[in-house]
Amino acid sequence: MPITDLVRVYVPATVPMLAALRASGRLGDGPMVAHAVTPALREWYAEGDEEELEYVAFTRAAQGALHLLRLDTQAPRRRVVVSADVPSAALVREDVELGSSEVRLPQPVALTDVAAIHVDGEEAVTEVAAAAEVVDEALAGDPDAQFTVDGAEDHELEWYAVSELDELI
Numbered sequence: 001m002p003i004t005d006l007v008r009v010y011v012p013a014t015v016p017m018l019a020a021l022r023a024s025g026r027l028g029d030g031p032m033v034a035h036a037v038t039p040a041l042r043e044w045y046a047e048g049d050e051e052e053l054e055y056v057a058f059t060r061a062a063q064g065a066l067h068l069l070r071l072d073t074q075a076p077r078r079r080v081v082v083s084a085d086v087p088s089a090a091l092v093r094e095d096v097e098l099g100s101s102e103v104r105l106p107q108p109v110a111l112t113d114v115a116a117i118h119v120d121g122e123e124a125v126t127e128v129a130a131a132a133e134v135v136d137e138a139l140a141g142d143p144d145a146q147f148t149v150d151g152a153e154d155h156e157l158e159w160y161a162v163s164e165l166d167e168l169i
Contacts, residue, residue, distance in 0.1 A: 006085040009034040010057050011109060012064030013080040014072055018117065019169040026108035027082055034084075035061040035101040036091065044099030057101040058083075058118075062157060066149065069132035077129035078120040081157060084113045117160045119168055124155035 131152035
């Protein structure tokens with residue numbers, strides 16, 4: 001398959017999901033939400049270059065990881081984003097609103113499609129834990145909750161090669 005048929009997606013995840021990826025060779029059990037540079041995102045950020053658009057999609061995936069942490073109270077309080085290159089034909093775009101980066105992956109992401117793994121460092125755990133508790137309230141417009149989420153977003157996720165997956169779990 002030519003490289004032009006591939007799209008970089010950013011999949012929100014948790015550390016336990018990385019363990020499952022390592023064990024099964026795939027991320028997720030079925031359809032999943034991910035983020036990518038979509039036509040709606042390009043239209044909304046018309047003056048943004050490709051790198052800026054990728055950063056927006058990545059940041060939204062990191063926010064999605066906060067939602068996963070809120071649901072999984074046993075997971076280590078570290079955001080995880082898995083960058084993967086998937087066939088563009090495999091994406092279901094959800095361009096329902098201007099600026100949306102959301103896409104649906106109809107099937108799990110294969111370990112062989114993973115390009116990199118991004119995980120919060122230990123220094124971010126306290127802020128990420130607090131943000132996971134209030135992420136829904138922040139999206140609903142609560143300014144105090146947004147301040148807490150912004151505190152977590154001040155931490156850059158660390159980059160790891162796929163070969164370092166064993167060390168992350």
